[in-house]
Amino acid sequence: MTGHERSYDLLFRDVDIIDGTGGKIRRGDVGVIDDRIVAIGDLSTTGARREITGNGLALAPGFIDVHTHDDALALNGNPMEPKLTQGVTTVIVGNCGISLSPLKPGSPLPPPLNIIGDSDDYRFPTFRKYVEALETRPPALNVAPMVGHSTLRVAVMDRLDRPATSSEIAAMEILLQEALDSGAIGLSTGLYYPPAREAPPGEVLALLMRLAPSGAVYTTHMRNEDDFLEESLRESFETAKAANVPLIISHHKCMGRRNHGLSHRTLKMFDEVRKTQEVGLDAYPYTAGSSALLPEMVEQCERVLITWSTPHPEHNGRDLAQVAKEWDCSITDAIDRLLPAGAVYFHMAEDDVRRIVSYPHTMIGSDGLPRGARPHPRLWGTFPRVLGRYARDLKLMSIERAVHKMTALAAETFRLSDRGRIAEGHFADLVLFDPKSVIDTATYEAPETRAAGIRMVVVNGTVLLEDGKIHKLRPGKVIRRAATT
Template identity: 65%
Template sequence: MNTHCTHHDLIIKDVRIFDGTGEEERRGDVAVKGDRISAIGSLERSSSAAVIEGGGLALAPGFIDVHTHDDAQVLSQDPMASKITQGVTTVIVGNCGISLAPLQPDGPVPAPLNVIGDESIYQYPKFSDYIASLQSAPPAVNVAPLVGHSTLRVGAMDSLDRPATDKELDKMGACLQEALDAGAIGLSTGLYYPPARHAPATEVLQLLKLMAGTGGIYTTHMRNEDDHVEESLRESFETAASAGVPLVVSHHKCMGHKNHGLSTQTLKMFDEVRRHQTVGLDAYPYIAGSSSLLPEMVEQSTRVLVTWSQPYPEFNGWDLERIAEVLNCTIDETIERLVPAGAIYFCMSEDDVRRIITYPYTMIGSDGIPYGAHPHPRLWGTFPRVLGRYARDLELMPLETAVHKMTGLAASTFGLKDRGRIVEGAFADIVLFDADRIADTATYEEPIRPANGIELVLVNGLIALDHGTMLEACAGHVVLREK
């Protein structure tokens, strides 16, 4: 506890400090100088250029969204309101095998690469070019980038419906190595999706071996999350173990009605493998997922909402069945007419969602997709929903545990140095919120709505949100893998 007399840039007084470790809250003051936390404790004798009276509000590290598709959004000088108004100060991009670099295509990109935008935004032949663009125009939030396996495949192969040849693998490996040298924090795969569906585990393994011993992490949207989810988990565990790299299973779920309840078994698999292997997972607090509009995902869902359609923008936000009626088509014919398009898929069980989210090693990731006119509400609501609905209202976990999942656990898993904790010397990514009021307001019908209860957000010491007002600070850092 720091009590000595020091001058700071800002002191936030009288707050309930949730430090990100999962330990119980403590009452005190938090000071900031420059872009770092400079003191914590009773700071009556300290002076400051500015003082904010916390009035007993909760203070936590800025939330870390470990699973985003904000690759293009963070380049656009967008104030990132969908993140900042949730208290998110750091995003991990390049998930599900989809990264904006390294790729400069000659024509349209295949789904699901289009979930972050069309071919016009893929203008980075080297990963270092993408990093340089981020550094030249700082984003509103911190950005930690993964390189996507599907992006590598699209750049190296003339046909994606087969395994890569040795020559193509060499090209992918060279691109991956360039990305790692530029500071990419790891490799992601999207083996469920068409661009990578025909990639055998041996192809992924050969690429992962380039990361062995570097600290790079492997994240995967597994080959299957429905009828063969257990088999896909085993493949993911074995591939990462063979390469000697840490693994994160993305947005863990059990899709399809006949697989509801299977999380009791899949989480036991995580318990078993964690005894001898570094494995983590993330999840979002909704029973619906979202991605490109794909027939195979429609088949597993009880309801489908179209988020965007290039040929038929007038159907944004409509139920797929209603669109089929209007077009007088079968579902398959309707999909063919709507694509390229995106969709929301209702395919999960609330019991599974609760079980997975409360699992001790589950991080929180929104999997939000900012591209499209009618996004999934998780883009604006994920973190307040966990804190308000699941921790406070349903009492599924203590508030300090929920905060840990979205701060300290995320930072330690992804190697984000000096982030995710309220401790002297850490970067001053801070969120001040009302634990009694915090709640998501975004719905499937009205998805673009900021949460309640987020009072103040600092990114690297600069105020980005002040009582609901966005300040467009653009104080984000590019967070690269330490070499």
């Protein structure tokens, strides 16, 4: 193409275009007017209000973080620095069965609901109220919200250590439908965690039946990711198939030394089930996970770090075993004294992580927890780590394929229209980066550290980050699923 009849608001000249489809890099120009990409190709005859020259830099669609817990971080016009500085332009919230709504203020917050906020953050009795809060004071980035099954359970049940009754399921269905009508893009479950552990497949299926007519997706932190990993995958596949809904397995992993290497078999399971079902998965590029501090998770791990503790903040960032030794008590007693708290859990093998991250159908999700004094470094480093370490340095995939996982694959799987590709008519969510230097710098010792190599980030046509400087603007949008009629 040769140009556009109107001068562009933003024009990237002579950049290496990685368009998100997985296709080969091509050199060219990209023109933006308002919040859309309007032209791609040789635009040398047309001017622009602002021009950026490539100089060996790559231009990609803004990265989509498919697995976040940014529900509270996104409120009140937050610049969302941990995500923005690694090239993320869209976050999907409401994962692992946990969402800020619908829940009446003052409701109990059993772990892990407390990983995304405290009682002041849970102030939205309807999903619509949460969406309206995001729209009233938009964040810097786009937010695509899901509704959490555990939040629904807390909202309607007096006890969580049992299956829901038929009347409680009916009450959850009403809340779920309100969320879908308010634009929720899907339902998530966290069947591993105590608030939903006693929910049988039939309870989940009843809620999933509400999704089928709406086009919403189902994501799950499965019932088990260690000794019963394969059984949990089968349960997830079967439940989603019975409801005829698209399924996404969250942060696929093989926990515990006994299960290291199991990804050889689990990925074959994905290959097989994808022949007859719509099934996706996401992963993060680290051998440690993070969540609330839970005794059953500690048992799986070779090492545990405290990320935050309400009664003992002096131990934030410290090794749990060392704290127990100083207190001259058992690990179990130390956990009791630290609660409520959060932790980083070292329980995976690098070979499994590499195998899962490079699997063609795996999306990238940080699973970062913005709450806490010493968060897991994945909050700040996930996407540059995949690009720099796993694609460029280890050559587990091409840079084009890595970008595809973070962009078009994510947009297609979660049904986010007009995003995830550099294409005419798509929203101008863009990231300009240096393929030679892009890398994560966040560590477990210094987790809140910006990535290197991200030169510019554009959200809906607005430049938000350039040369390390964040502009205090809020162009983010709530990405809603269209309400059913």
